[in-house]
């Protein structure tokens with residue numbers, strides 16, 4: 125949808141600002157934030173990760189006896205599995221819960237009250253869940269930077285810049301999820317809980 129594309133571009137622009145400020149996202153609805161997050165999940169799994177993988181494989185082909193490189197590739201594959209698992213949990217639980225809650229709250233419906241009152245979890249369960257993945261990738265980058273003998277290797281340098289960019293994008297993604305989405309949903313949860321006089325905590 126055209127509007128989604130505009131939102132996506134604008135959100136990306138806000139994320140590239142020097143100072144990240146939660147209030148800059150006040151004008152975006154929960155729905156558009158979720159669309160942005162979903163799109164970036166697709167970009168990670170459909171574009172950025174395959175590109176890194178491809179360059180890793182090319183390097184391994186050229187340096188078949190480099191065990192450190194092989195170990196780093198294995199670590200990257202583990203990171204990829206963890207990230208995909210994390211994405212699937214978000215898309216199966218957090219996003220549908222958030223969407224239903226948001227839709228119900230703007231419609232002022234009984235559904236929102238019931239969802240919070242009888243729901244199995246609250247959005248707080250998801251806060252900071254990206255942290256492990258970030259550490260992982262940071263460690264791989266750190267170890268790659270300390271590899272010797274690749275100074276003038278084009279594939280190696282491309283790989284390093286791709287993986288560094290992926291790391292930055294995942295950090296931004298995590299920031300928007302933890303600080304923008306979760307904050308907005310907590311506000312809805314609290315408002316509804318307050319309304320029925322029930323707090324989940």
Ligand SMILES: [Fe+2]
Nearest residue numbers: 161211214301
């Ligand atoms: Fe995510």
